[in-house]
Amino acid sequence: MSNSIVRALWYTLFIAIGVILIVIWLAHSGYLLIEGTGDVFVALGRLAGIALGYAVLLELLLVARVPALERAFGFDRMNRFHRGAGIAILYTIVAHLIFLVGGYAIRNDANIVNQFVEFFESWEDVSSAVWGAGLMLLAGVLSIKAVKKYLTYDLWYAVHLLMYIGAILAFGHTIQSGDFASGGPLIFWLLLTGEVALVFVGYRIALPFVYDLMHKFKVERVVQESPSTYSVYIGGKHMEKFHFEAGQFAQFTFLRRGIMRHRPFSFSAPYDGKHIRITVKDFNGTVTSKIRTLVPGTRVIVDGPLGRFTLASAETEKCCLIGGGVGVTPISSLARDAKAKGKDAVVLISHRNPSDAPLLEEMRTTGVRTEVFFAEGQGGQKLSGELIEKICPDIHERDVYICGPAPMMDALTEGLVVRGISRNRIHTERFSM
Structure with a gap:
């Protein structure tokens, strides 16, 4: 079964679950939409809460490193989904808070501050959910690119773990208030969250532990x-x-x-x-x-x-392997793999200068055509879509693998796309999640 069909099946599953959640919301809160302004706000607040819960589950699934998902979507696409789910979490937390506090304030003819305090002090599940939402908001804000660039990776990663603590703190609220507090909806939600939790623990925690014991x-x-x-x-x-x-x-x-x-x-x-x-x-x-x-x-x-940055992802029997800086590491491995499998491969390597060019001699002994470029010094050249096409005239017939700094990968990808190379044949991967 092709990856495109498998992806379509996954999309269908995710959409179907979303539709079920909306149907549950309509069945339990839909009537509020034809009532007063306060009731409409409450209904929308509950919808935002459901969307928030689903976004958190999707986020956990995306970072669980499930092999079936990774094979179908690839790490780059999953990273984009991961960022999208994170943005959705930020927006739905804010919407959930604004609509519910505003809606109940209108219902009770109270000011917003007093209504929020009443929620926090009188509803046991709300207080823990507020703390959980606060932690998720903090993790989300610090993951915004404009903010993240000022943090060390270690600090960012430590704060990022707060997302998990926040999700645990908020879980009780999802089954004690709103549309999933009883009956069939409660059972469905418990089964859904339980399955995601098992997948997350199994692949993210248990499997590395098993590997450690084995190897x-x-x-x-x-x-x-x-x-x-x-x-x-x-x-x-x-x-x-x-x-x-x-x-x-x-x-x-x-x-x-x-x-x-x-x-x-x-x-x-x-x-x-x-x-x-x-x-x-x-x-x-x-x-x-x-x-x-x-x-x-x-x-x-x-x-x-x-990751899917492998020759198994190729659509053709020919490839062009491009590495920049320390990004040559997977390219070195791919070059030797291509040689062993008898593939027609061309390797293009870009470094700043000859003094810091890791694995260069190894690359030259693979038996694969290898061209090396240095950006600095006299006669320095910087790789571009135009230069790649000049060196490799049949680039349109090849799968292209690019690994290096993100700006380099983005620039080369766009440079190749404008020259008619299909994005499906351009493989890049950013090794993080």
């Missing part, structure tokens, strides 16, 4: 690839059972003080059944700067493999 991953050695880039070789037990495809990535947590935070890194070498390799750039001031200090025997938790 006992640990650092074998650290190799310097360039002045600021290091490769980490990771081994363990039963490594032949830890399968991944070239181009995929995983979340890695090194169990060592000062570095014990999970980070996404792509596999920089294909599966060999013996060890896995990641190649990491040393960014001063971040946890990556401590990768070079890892010692053999350091335990590692590996959550993955993840």
Whole structure:
């Protein structure tokens, strides 16, 4: 079954659940729409609450790293859905609060402040829901791009976890008030939330724990690839059972003080059944700067493999693999995979200068045509859609894989699209969620 059909089935399921939720709302609160202004506000507030609850469930499902979802949609598309669900959560929290407080204030002929205080003090489930909503709002606001850029990754990630605490605090409110407090709607909501919770716990928490018990991953050695880039070789037990495809990535947590935070890194070498390799750039001031200090025997938790940045996603038998900076890591793996599978591949590598070009010699020995460009120095060239088409005239017949800094990926994608390359044949992936 093709990915497009599988995606259509998932969309149908999500829409069907949304329709059921709206039908439940209409059955229990629809009559309020023909009453007074206060009642209309209350009905709309309940609808916003239902939308909020569903958005939270979708958000949890999206970050649960469900393989079936990831295979169907790909990590980039799921990231976009993740951001969309986060925005929906922000808007629906505000709408739920405004409409319900305003509606009951009109009903009770009270001012808004007194009505809010009455909610908070008299409704036991509301007080915990308000705290939960506050935590979700904080996590959502700090995830807005304009705000997030001022935060370190570690601080942002820690605050992001508040979303889960907020969802737990608000859950009681969803089954004690409103349209899901009893009968069939309550059963449906409990089944829906219970299933999402099981999926989240299973894939996000239990599976990495099982992998850890099975493989006992640990650092074998650290190799310097360039002045600021290091490769980490990771081994363990039963490594032949830890399968991944070239181009995929995983979340890695090194169990060592000062570095014990999970980070996404792509596999920089294909599966060999013996060890896995990641190649990491040393960014001063971040946890990556401590990768070079890892010692053999350091335990590692590996959550993955993840992503669809693989040759299995290709629509053609020919490919063009483009890497920039440390983005060459999955490209290196893909190049060797393409060679092993007999695919017609062209590799284009872009670095700032020759002094910091990780895995370059390795790339040149893959047997795949490899062109390297340096942006700095005399005669420097910067990759563009025009240059790619010049170097690879049959680019229209190839699947294109791009990995590197986000601005580079965006610019090259648009540069290729305006030259008639189908977006379906342009594969990029931003390794985060």
